[in-house]
Amino acid sequence: MADYKNIKGFNIQYLDSDPPNPIEGQMWFNSTTQTLKGAEAGGFPVGTWASAGTINTARYYAGGAGNSTAALIFGGSNPAIGVAALTESYNGTSWTELNDMNTARQVYGVGASTSSAIGAFGYSTALTNVAETWNGTSWTNITSGSTPKEVIASFGVAELALLGKGPPATTELWNGTSWTEVTESTNAHTSAASGTTTAGLFISSPGTSVESYNGTSWTEVGDVNTARINSAASGIQTATLFFGGDNPSPAIVTQTEYYDGTSWTELNDLSTAVYVNQGAQDGGATTAISMGGQTAPGASLTTPEEWSVPEYVVKTFTTS
Numbered sequence: 602m603a604d605y606k607n608i609k610g611f612n613i614q615y616l617d618s619d620p621p622n623p624i625e626g627q628m629w630f631n632s633t634t635q636t637l638k639g640a641e642a643g644g645f646p647v648g649t650w651a652s653a654g655t656i657n658t659a660r661y662y663a664g665g666a667g668n669s670t671a672a673l674i675f676g677g678s679n680p681a682i683g684v685a686a687l688t689e690s691y692n693g694t695s696w697t698e699l700n701d702m703n704t705a706r707q708v709y710g711v712g713a714s715t716s717s718a719i720g721a722f723g724y725s726t727a728l729t730n731v732a733e734t735w736n737g738t739s740w741t742n743i744t745s746g747s748t749p750k751e752v753i754a755s756f757g758v759a760e761l762a763l764l765g766k767g768p769p770a771t772t773e774l775w776n777g778t779s780w781t782e783v784t785e786s787t788n789a790h791t792s793a794a795s796g797t798t799t800a801g802l803f804i805s806s807p808g809t810s811v812e813s814y815n816g817t818s819w820t821e822v823g824d825v826n827t828a829r830i831n832s833a834a835s836g837i838q839t840a841t842l843f844f845g846g847d848n849p850s851p852a853i854v855t856q857t858e859y860y861d862g863t864s865w866t867e868l869n870d871l872s873t874a875v876y877v878n879q880g881a882q883d884g885g886a887t888t889a890i891s892m893g894g895q896t897a898p899g900a901s902l903t904t905p906e907e908w909s910v911p912e913y914v915v916k917t918f919t920t921s
Contacts, residue, residue, distance in 0.1 A: 647914055662724075673690050786814070800839075
């Protein structure tokens with residue numbers, strides 16, 4: 602019978618610790634733990650959250666764009682400064698303050714990158730319908746929406762964005778020139794969204810419902826596993842990461858779930874339970890970032906978390 606050496610051309614290594622950067626297919630015996638181990642390919646959906654660079658001004662109910670190596674956070678509020686117009690960018694290591702929004706607000710804005718975002722509606726001193734776009738340097742006021750509202754979720758890019766529900770319960774589409782009210786989703790979602798204006802998701806309400814949008818109408822799809830509101834999401838309609846949020850039972854959560862276009866799977870949790878946080882819409886399911894939010898009422902979170910996917914996974918072999 603052929604043994605490992607005959608198959609691979611070398612013996613299994615005898616090491617006192619796991620190698621720091623094993624390659625796919627490599628095997629070794631760890632003499633410290635007395636276990637046989639090997640490395641297999643990593644990749645999604647295997648992944649973990651880790652602390653990112655500290656935001657200069659902690660806040661919640663903010664807008665977000667980009668991904669874990671190039672992100673934008675704008676607007677929001679915290680008890681110390683009230684409602685903010687602040688804008689910060691992230692380069693994968695640290696945050697830099699940029700030009701403020703024209704209107705301070707709590708806003709669930711959206712954008713494809715750090716050079717293209719939209720902040721619309723939200724709460725300033727009252728509910729507002731004011732909208733503005735970001736060009737990588739500054740904010741410019743654009744045509745206001747039809748109805749002042751507290752935006753619950755949004756997806757798309759600066760040139761083509763969908764924001765809804767409310768109150769009042771309306772969903773509006775920005776086409777680069779004007780706002781148009783479009784078909785309402787079935788449920789009044791109060792959580793997160795991902796995707797584009799022709800292939801998007803509104804995720805979770807006080808229950809577990811999820812609805813997809815095809816540019817014209819809404820369809821109910823597979824429910825999330827853990828009901829929650831005030832969560833964040835990142836990705837596309839067929840590959841979305843959904844994380845954080847709050848629910849009376851449990852309260853603030855760390856749960857992370859992944860949607861493959863059909864069903865939701867629970868993955869590794871956030872390190873810190875957080876709600877009213879924001880994801881970066883271009884982060885996808887492999888380079889997501891959770892920005893801002895609260896760990897308790899009035900307690901703003903300054904340390905974002907980045908989602909990363911490993912190149913390899915170490916497996917321990919057993920006889921079972």
